[in-house]
Amino acid sequence: MDIQFTEEQDMLRSSVQRLLRDQYDFDTRRKIVASEQGFSRKHWEAFAELGLLAAPFSEEVGGLGGGPLSTMIIMHEFGRHLVIEPFVETVVLAGGLIEQIGTPEQKQAFIPGIIDGTKTWALAWTEKESRFDLGNVTTTARREGNDYILSGAKTMVIAAPWADDLIVSARTSGDDRDRGGVSLFVVDRRAAGVDLQSFKTIDGRRAAEISLREARGQLLGLEGEGVAALEACRDRAIGALCAEGVGAMGELNSATLEYSKTRKQFGTTIGSFQVLQHRMVDMFIAHQEALSLLQHLNLSLAAGDVGLPRLASGAKSKIGYAGKFVAEQAVQLHGGMGMTDELNVGHYFKRISSINIQFGDPAFHVLRYAQLDAAA
Amino acid sequence: MELNLSSEDAAFRDEVRAFIAENYPAEMRVPNPETDLTKEQSLLWHRILYNKGWIAPLWPKKYGGPGWSITQRFIFEQETSRAGTLPPLAFSVTMVGPVIYTFGNEAQKRRFLPRILSGDDWWCQGYSEPGSGSDLATVRTKAVRDGDHYIVNGHKTWTTLAQHADWIFCLVRTDPNAKPQSGISFLLIDMKSPGVTVRPIITIDGSHEVNDVFLENVRVPVENLVGEENKGWTYAKFLLGNERTSMAGIGRSTRYIGKLKQIVKAEIPAHDPAHLEFLRDIARIELDVLALEATELRVVAQMARGIDPGPAASLFKIRGTEIFQSITELTHRAIGNYGLAIREHPISTNHFMPGPEYAHTASEKYLNARKLSIYGGSNEIQRNIIAKAVLGL
CATH class of the missing domain: 2.40.110.10 (Butyryl-CoA Dehydrogenase, subunit A, domain 2)
Known part of the structure; x- marks a missing residue:
């Protein structure tokens, strides 16, 4: 089932690879993460120039029409280089939602700013009680003229401190867990009544707790279709995050293999010990399976297959467990070095740990996979 | 699980328990004692134990040990770790001290041992x-x-x-x-x-x-x-044997499981299917702890009868560290989205940390615990030791 990439897709991949190889080595990334802002405008602009921010969008909205496969290609390379910039948040989450449910005016108003790199976005769906349930929303929105007034609190919103605009889920009707009563809103991050408390994440990103006090927002799409839209958005996000995770796994496996061939203990390379050989074989198999499932998922995303939600959850779970195994063993086999902030191995480990939390952990998704089967 | 204690030993256990409750410094009860205390703060409990004469359970009486039996030492270890007290610095008390009183000369004993006991030398x-x-x-x-x-x-x-x-x-x-x-x-x-x-x-x-x-x-x-x-290799091996004895970490694991249960209760509503999954995962870890604790008690009983437990330390190290890693992993998972946040070091109240307080150290603990299977002789090395020394392979 190995994907035969088109010439265009091959070109996309090699141009991302070239850009990251030339401009995004681990030292550069370290400096970006440690900087005041925490991400690099300069690199973001370079991504825009190369067309990466336009790649998945359809041609009707000014994109390159690459769809989920272009996202997969880009995110796989981003995973290999631990790119910190908010591509998932801006292009995949916000861009995807706007393209999916936005009015023609909204698409025209927001997508060009994403594509040309002038605006970054974040998606605020998680709340204190929501855990991984997209429909568990207590933030409220009431209509006032053409706008809505939002009140409530969103938690753990990744990339919010960097964002110009937010997409916020809020309740327009029903009780706390009523799926049909949730709508999505575009909120200017600097608007009155929007307060952020920022902090760093485990993988070097910035996130925020967001409090909304009578903040003005614009309805995205129609009232009540928020959860359905978020579900489809999550499937696309899983395609992207899994690609990133698989990219990171590949790097961890190469680094571990290389280390095992050079690190000597007891008069020989540690790679000559059978117990470690078998471990690395298992890491290799985990990566191969994850890569296959990743391609399968993204082909289904591109085709809009009926069984997509179930496959997405299955992939998030299986690739998540695989990533966790590879990451933990990569640290273990690097010994003390694997524990250091200095070596990149620990940073891949932490990125994979974060991916595993975003949009639901592997245990959550394996259960969802089972439940969607039972429901069918 | 408890040993079958004689009435003297039971009285001793009660005495230790009461002493900890009355004397453990409140200012050492911080979110993560291993990283959040200053040098002086981390020595407070050391000095209290020193003044009580309990700082070095392992040491012979003539060098300043309390002269306890193996069972009493075990009780002390169990009580202090169940109560979550910060152990005195192992490098001083458990490692170099015994090397000096076993292999050092009189001048070295006079010069170094008192200052190890008092905490004056780190x-x-x-x-x-x-x-x-x-x-x-x-x-x-x-x-x-x-x-x-x-x-x-x-x-x-x-x-x-x-x-x-x-x-x-x-x-x-x-x-x-x-x-x-x-x-x-x-x-x-x-x-x-x-x-x-x-x-x-x-x-x-x-x-x-x-x-x-x-x-x-x-x-x-x-x-x-x-x-x-x-002849340093002989002394080094002697010392490494001491390093691995307390690695079962039953008290610590039991404490962290208790916290984990509270977190699961607070974070995951009973109607969520994940709730049952967590209960099952926690129960499996509890059984792991129970089995390891029973093994530890069996070894202690053997030692009290004068039987050499052989490389039991390797078994404790492997299982103790694997169990604790599972607990930190499950705790990190239990806090859901808050697992994305991590405290900034050095710890300061200037940094905002989201989420409930019980979640604040979960990420750093999960990450930090990865070291346990690496240090003190990696778990792969410990398995080699058992393969060779126990199984004769």
Whole structure:
């Protein structure tokens, strides 16, 4: 089932690879993460120039029409280089939602700013009680003229401190867990009544707790279709995050293999010990399976297959467990070095740990996979 | 689980329990004692135990030990760890102290042991080197005799809390021509000596526990050699045996499971199918702890009857660390989205940390616990030891 990439897709991949190889080595990334802002405008602009921010969008909205496969290609390379910039948040989450449910005016108003790199976005769906349930929303929105007034609190919103605009889920009707009563809103991050408390994440990103006090927002799409839209958005996000995770796994496996061939203990390379050989074989198999499932998922995303939600959850779970195994063993086999902030191995480990939390952990998704089967 | 205690031992247990409840310093009850305390704060409990005469359970009475039986020592260990007290610095009390009173000369005993007991000297361990981790016998740090001094040159690494240390005990190579194990000596080095440089190593949880220690032409008086020259390997092995005995960590694991249960209760509503999954996962870990605790009690009972438990320490190390890693992993998972956040080091109230307080250290604990299967002889090495020494393979 190995994907035969088109010439265009091959070109996309090699141009991302070239850009990251030339401009995004681990030292550069370290400096970006440690900087005041925490991400690099300069690199973001370079991504825009190369067309990466336009790649998945359809041609009707000014994109390159690459769809989920272009996202997969880009995110796989981003995973290999631990790119910190908010591509998932801006292009995949916000861009995807706007393209999916936005009015023609909204698409025209927001997508060009994403594509040309002038605006970054974040998606605020998680709340204190929501855990991984997209429909568990207590933030409220009431209509006032053409706008809505939002009140409530969103938690753990990744990339919010960097964002110009937010997409916020809020309740327009029903009780706390009523799926049909949730709508999505575009909120200017600097608007009155929007307060952020920022902090760093485990993988070097910035996130925020967001409090909304009578903040003005614009309805995205129609009232009540928020959860359905978020579900489809999550499937696309899983395609992207899994690609990133698989990219990171590949790097961890190469680094571990290389280390095992050079690190000597007891008069020989540690790679000559059978117990470690078998471990690395298992890491290799985990990566191969994850890569296959990743391609399968993204082909289904591109085709809009009926069984997509179930496959997405299955992939998030299986690739998540695989990533966790590879990451933990990569640290273990690097010994003390694997524990250091200095070596990149620990940073891949932490990125994979974060991916595993975003949009639901592997245990959550394996259960969802089972439940969607039972429901069918 | 409890030992079948005699009435004397039961009374002792009650005494220890009451002493901890009355005397453990409130200011040491911080979110993460291993990283959040200053040197002085972390010594508070040490000094209290010292004044009570309980600082060194392992030591013979004539050097300042309390003269406890094996069972009493076990009870003390169990009670202090169940209560979540910060153990006295192992490098001083459990490691170098016993080496000095077992292999050191009278002058060394007089000079070093009282200050270890009182907490006036803080010791760190100069074992690992960049090229010598699991394979310690290959240490390359050189000590060359020059009159009544050794000139020491080398690079030690993963040196825990060297930033606080007054002294470092080092494995150094004194005979470059001998076989790896036979040319090593055990040397005590004053950290204030010219030529000693400590460089922090920041780990993946953001904390500063370990360090590189560089030794450049450090002049060490010959009187700081422990035992005989080139016999250091024997002393090193003796010490490593002590390092692994407390690694089952039953008390700590039990405490963390208790916290985990509260977190699951608070975070995951009973109607969520994940709730049952967590209960099952926690129960499996509890059974792991129960089985390991029963094994520990069996070994203690054997030791009390004078039977050598052999490499039981390796078993405790493997299972104790694996269990604790599972607990930290499950805790990190239980807090859901809050697992994305991590406290910034050094710890300060200026940094905002989201989520409920019980979630604040979950990420750093999960990350930090990855070290447990690596240090103190990696778990792969421990399995080799059991394969060889127990199974005869």
